[in-house]
């Protein structure tokens with residue numbers, strides 16, 4: 001079934017009438033609006049749809065209660081109709097207590113992204129709520145409040161009642177105030193369409209886009225987003241809408257295939273997250289963090305340290321985004337290694353990393369990456385480090401293949417084939433084999449050679465999954481293990497041994513994991529490090545941390561790293577701080593988001609996905625009784641095993657496919673170059689953008705050269721994922 005599109009047609013003007021409460025006159029006032037509209041637009045049709053009634057059958061004469069009256073599915077109406085994003089006429093409450101009811105209803109709607117265009121209520125002579133509300137909405141929000149006379153007293157005799165109401169309707173429907181509301185709504189409707197249609201051209205003239213070559217960019221490649229809900233943006237259809245029929249819906253749902261650049265987790269406009277943000281904004285706004293503390297930041301730090309289940313980590317440093325969080329991590333690791341090994345301030349220190357790494361776009365984070373497309377034209381870029389090449393993993397022709405790059409075959413052999421993805425991730429089992437010995441020997445030889453060159457390193461190293469081609473987890477685990485047992489390869493004569501060595505003390509080099517993209521359930525588990533079975537000394541978390549709502553990043557560190565910054569000299573402190581460090585809004589949203597995802601794990605919300613070919617039902621421990629992390633041995637994806645298998649056999653177009661958690665990546669065969677500059681995935685991206693079911697919905701995606709990737713949110717339903725699989729299979733066959 002096609003997802004729901006927000007209602008926006010050129011000719012059809014749809015407005016939603018919400019009541020501030022039940023029994024506020026919604027039906028009567030809507031009847032007045034309909035009568036009046038029929039008089040103003042004589043050649044047009046006016047209809048009134050009452051989708052749900054509240055109350056007992058006999059009683060159900062008044063609208064559908066207030067904005068939070070539940071619908072049949074138990075979802076409250078404000079949430080139920082949010083995706084349709086119809087402009088709202090709010091019927092105010094003219095009774096005692098009605099001011100508060102009206103303001104509360106308005107706030108509930110506004111929190112959910114509704115545009116309340118007008119407030120309408122009875123002009124009651126006793127409380128005169130309309131007077132207060134006129135000033136309140138006018139002054140604060142520029143929203144006009146109109147009032148009409150109250151209906152006449154009721155008659156017992158049905159005919160008398162009918163006559164009296166007919167007269168009332170006829171009179172009130174002619175009132176200028178009512179006409180004014182309708183003509184204003186009409187104008188707003190036109191303006192909304194005009195604005196949406198001009199947005200791409202205006203943006204083309206004024207916006208400087210990230211990761212975009214502007215030279216070939218034309219306005220028709222710019223997506224105008226009206227709103228978003230759940231997994232979908234509501235986007236303006238790209239074909240020239242002026243020539244389309246006036247009945248065509250101008251908006252359509254576009255599946256957010258990049259999860260809004262890997263951030264989206266709990267659905268766009270998730271009301272729980274919105275409320276968490278509003279709560280913290282209401283309680284604190286933003287408050288200074290240095291040498292201060294507030295509940296959301298403390299609770300978040302405690303939650304992360306507890307749930308990450310890494311006995312090394314005991315400190316949380318807050319920043320605003322993954323790039324700076326990684327830069328902070330590198331500052332931590334550099335200092336810790338320099339202090340322990342006695343490297344002087346002039347020593348050139350580098351990263352011991354992996355090829356193809358990407359840790360963000362600040363220059364410091366860029367310097368952690370080897371020279372590549374992302375940094376080749378960045379003037380200040382100066383890659384600092386050594387980057388290992390490594391074997392990658394993909395599913396090809398139904399087999400999970402660990403592919404060794406040509407240049408490493410002499411050292412690492414020709415790679416291996418596995419029957420299941422779980423076999424690839426059985427790093428402890430694989431560690432017993434010959435392949436592991438070869439990895440160890442190669443890494444040791446390389447480190448010894450680097451030592452002979454006098455090079456000095458820290459190890460931000462592994463991040464499981466880079467530029468969407470997964471690295472062999474065993475290679476990464478081996479790298480960490482070799483580094484940790486080889487302090488002699490890094491120490492110099494002036495090295496200081498740690499005062500007190502414990503299991504949590506970093507050894508060899510401080511190991512940093514960039515889990516910005518991979519962590520917090522993106523790959524199906526709380527941490528990505530659990531796939532490697534190693535505990536980093538520093539780990540960086542962002543993106544899903546806030547469920548896709550606001551930017552926030554945490555860099556977690558061990559005390560052993562933290563202690564390197566302790567001295568009597570202020571300049572030894574970690575002199576790094578964002579103005580919005582640990583902003584309460586972000587911390588509160590993160591708490592809500594982590595809690596929701598953990599509840600989902602506990603409730604077994606992903607069990608059906610896990611059983612789509614990844615694990616047997618018996619191997620799933622009961623989520624109710626299982627402590628978090630107990631299912632961390634499971635390797636699974638929301639993308640079904642049968643789909644991965646089928647696509648992997650499309651060898652004409654597909655070089656390999658890979659899925660873990662909510663992420664799917666397809667490496668396409670490419671005639672020309674591979675990598676970010678390749679255009680191999682553009683055809684697939686363009687077809688998905690064109691749309692399905694007569695263009696009623698489409699997929700908005702980003703591509704990485706010859707790699708097409710798509711990821712779902714953590715709340716995306718199984719049926720949505722299966723539908724996407726069908727679409728992808730069709731498109732790949734074209």
Ligand SMILES: C[C@H](N)[C@H](N)CCCCCC(=O)O
Pocket residue numbers: 211261322360361702703
């Ligand atoms: C948004 C995310 N954190 C990174 N900065 C983006 C990484 C490369 C994306 C390239 C692209 O979408 O064209």
